[in-house]
Amino acid sequence: MRLAAALLLTAAALVAQAPPGYYATVDTSTPALLRSTLHQVIDDHQRFPYTSGSTDTWNVLNQADQHPTSSSQILDVYRNASFSKITGGSRGYNREHSWPKSFGFPIESGIGSYPFTDCHTLRLCDGGYNTARSNRIFDNGNSGWTSYPTDFNNGIGGGSSSTHPGFNNWATGSGPYGAWEVWSDRKGDIARSLLYMDVRYEGGTHNGTGVPEPDLILTDNVGLIQANSSSNQSVAYMGKLSVLLLWHAQDQVDAKEINRNNVVFGYQGNRNPFVDHPEWVDCIFNGACGVVTNDRDAEVWINEFHYDNGAVDVGEFVELAGHAGERLDGWMLLAYDGATGDVYDRMPLFGTFPDQQNGLGTLHFPFPGLQDGVDGLALVTSTGAVMQFLSYEGTFTASEGAAAGLTSVLAGSESPTTPTGRSLQLTGLGGSYGAFSWTGPTFSSPGLVNAGQTLQ
Numbered sequence: 001m002r003l004a005a006a007l008l009l010t011a012a013a014l015v016a017q018a019p020p021g022y023y024a025t026v027d028t029s030t031p032a033l034l035r036s037t038l039h040q041v042i043d044d045h046q047r048f049p050y051t052s053g054s055t056d057t058w059n060v061l062n063q064a065d066q067h068p069t070s071s072s073q074i075l076d077v078y079r080n081a082s083f084s085k086i087t088g089g090s091r092g093y094n095r096e097h098s099w100p101k102s103f104g105f106p107i108e109s110g111i112g113s114y115p116f117t118d119c120h121t122l123r124l125c126d127g128g129y130n131t132a133r134s135n136r137i138f139d140n141g142n143s144g145w146t147s148y149p150t151d152f153n154n155g156i157g158g159g160s161s162s163t164h165p166g167f168n169n170w171a172t173g174s175g176p177y178g179a180w181e182v183w184s185d186r187k188g189d190i191a192r193s194l195l196y197m198d199v200r201y202e203g204g205t206h207n208g209t210g211v212p213e214p215d216l217i218l219t220d221n222v223g224l225i226q227a228n229s230s231s232n233q234s235v236a237y238m239g240k241l242s243v244l245l246l247w248h249a250q251d252q253v254d255a256k257e258i259n260r261n262n263v264v265f266g267y268q269g270n271r272n273p274f275v276d277h278p279e280w281v282d283c284i285f286n287g288a289c290g291v292v293t294n295d296r297d298a299e300v301w302i303n304e305f306h307y308d309n310g311a312v313d314v315g316e317f318v319e320l321a322g323h324a325g326e327r328l329d330g331w332m333l334l335a336y337d338g339a340t341g342d343v344y345d346r347m348p349l350f351g352t353f354p355d356q357q358n359g360l361g362t363l364h365f366p367f368p369g370l371q372d373g374v375d376g377l378a379l380v381t382s383t384g385a386v387m388q389f390l391s392y393e394g395t396f397t398a399s400e401g402a403a404a405g406l407t408s409v410l411a412g413s414e415s416p417t418t419p420t421g422r423s424l425q426l427t428g429l430g431g432s433y434g435a436f437s438w439t440g441p442t443f444s445s446p447g448l449v450n451a452g453q454t455l456q
Helices: 031-042 057-064 127-133 184-200 241-250 255-268 280-286
Strands: 070-075 082-084 093-097 122-126 146-149 168-172 179-181 215-218 235-238 300-306 317-323 332-337 343-348 360-366 375-380 386-392 409-412 422-430 436-443 453-455
Touching: 031 184, 031 280, 057 093, 057 122, 057 255, 093 127, 122 127, 127 168, 184 215, 184 241, 184 255, 184 280, 241 280, 300 360, 300 375, 300 386, 317 422, 409 436
Parallel strands: 215 235, 386 409, 422 453
Antiparallel strands: 070 082, 093 122, 146 168, 168 179, 300 317, 300 422, 317 360, 332 343, 332 375, 375 386, 422 436
């Protein structure tokens, strides 16, 4: 039975909902081609006014930043406070330009005005924290900076306001415009907003309106970052790029960010691609587009998985194996639909391999919603390289995502008659993927060394 992956509020089952074919023209083979073809996909969005008597950015943001458990409230970006929704003014919260408007587009109307109202970068924010952040660039701080603590809300935040980093924002006035460190749960959100701006705005004109647009560039050279409050600029800079890339890796895409991307897309008609495809960040900004396909010397590998129990699947999971002490932060599993070659689900990975046997060990991840039929799994490193692209019940070629253009390697098959508690798994002796062979379905052992397997 083929089951649709549900949007769950857990890291194990987050589904970005780009429509079929949205990224079909994207070429991931080189950084330059990925940037240029991706720009063409997300360019020329529908602009809404900042404030008006009809649909404007208030409408979009009140829905995009809605509190996950209360439709009458919003959850702000820096303080993590909840506020009753308003449709204008500044009663508690207002609108924050995560890319400061003084760095390139201070004027809402006319030439260069599109980024001013782009809701992928606008965020609802506690008014006092918005003022405190001002046009500070983004950087990592220390306990000598001023702390701006968070509220405990939606199951996260709060804690000591004097512990760095804790669940706090941090600010300093030193440097050209000062610096602001975002609290841990929103570091990646802010980073991906600015990475989007760098790719979305590359100069030229809006194809629909003919309005000139700026070239917005992220940089580590703070000397290039110049404030201007009187006119929109053709080229403008913001930073720090290296810090934003680090935050992107540290704070993975979550359900709030996916929902926000879907809401803004519903209005503007364009998406933040780095929410849908976080693996593209390293290719564009670090040049890490290299692919390692089904490497038989892989030292982290898919060691066991289960996907099919018939009418109702139970206990779907994927287990990885690797050297003790190896961290999986920033790695990801992509679940592929064999009929279309598209990614239908993704699982951000985390944790450190234990020493279970001879300096190696396993980690397992529940993965509810794994499809039955000819489908596959790609194991993707933190730099976007494909370590493995395996499939079950048949082979196919991926059409999007990190494995685009690659043909899967068959691991085996389960069936509607597979009993509960069974899985496909590797057996043999060795310390890399190529030393083992697939077998099963047989008795599963998630999180343990497989029966008939010796790690060394």
